[in-house]
Amino acid sequence: MSQITHFEIWNLNIGIYLLMLEIKQLCKSFQSGLGERRVILDNLDLTVESSERLAIVGPSGSGKSTLLNLIGALDKPDSGDILLENQSVLKQFDKELASYRNREIGFVFQFHHLLSQLTVKENILLPILAREQRVDAQLLQRADYLMERLGIENLHKQRPSQLSGGECQRTAVARALINSPKILLADEPTGALDEASSEQLTELLLQLNKEEEVSLIVVTHSMKLASRMDKIYRLTNGKLQQQ
Structure with a gap:
């Protein structure tokens, strides 16, 4: 039996460490109005490494948002598995x-889905308030840091109706990052923004991807945004193909 070298073990450990998300033979279908089953995802496979950034493109109705909803456990597949860090x-x-x-x-x-009755800072802290009765000092400091990093620190007492579209979306990004997630799912994050705001948000997402060491999965119709990712996948006929 051949001996496994220390170098090979080191490489194996690195490979295990880097693999953040693994999707195996994922299937999802929906019942049509005519009573037929429409297959959206067909034995789909995907791996995402730690801190990797990738884009998923494809025609409307191809299942891009459905895939994100499954990864985020907002919906359940017909079959297959989704593993986060091998669990x-x-x-x-x-x-x-x-x-x-x-x-x-x-x-x-x-669309940012901010709560209109809450301030910018309160919206950012909402994921914490959903599980805790109070917010500790460390998380308050993190909210302040994220607002400063996203250029909205002077807007912390404003409400969504007082913000521009770009400011609302940056608030939504801060809210998504408040709990230091391992994966950031972005569904058409620049789709409702003008060109200047889109450019600004794209740069911030790329910078935060590195700084926060968060894996970034972006669904987009914008090839300009997709081209900034490490990999681009096209979803057609229920399958992902790397471009």
Whole structure:
């Protein structure tokens, strides 16, 4: 039997450490109005490394948002598995899934979904308030840091109706990162922004991807945004193909 060298063990350990997310033979279908099953995802496979950034592109209705919802445990697949750091997400109980969505995953959508009655800072702290009765000093400091990093520190007492679209979306990014998630899911994050705001948000996402060491998965119709990622996948006919 051949001996495994220290170098090979080191490489193996690095490989295990880098693999953040693994999707195995994921299937998802929906019932159509005519009673037929429409297959959206067909035995789909994907791996995402720690701090990796990738884009998923494809025509409308191809299942891009459905895939993000499955990764984020907002929906369940028909079959297949999703593993975070080699642990199955789908085998968790409801309480564990709620913790997974809150702590391990950050969501940024095309429309910011900020609560109109809350201030910028209160919106950012919302994921913490959803599970805790109070926010400790360390997390308050993190909220302040994220607001400063995203250029919205002077807006902390403003409400969403007083902000521009770009400012609302930057607030949504801060909210998604408040719990230091391992994966940031962004569904058309620049889709509702003008060109200047889109450029600014893209740069911030790329910088925060490195600084926070968070894996970034972006669904987008913008090839300009997609081209800034490490990898681009096209989703068609239920399959992902790397471009």
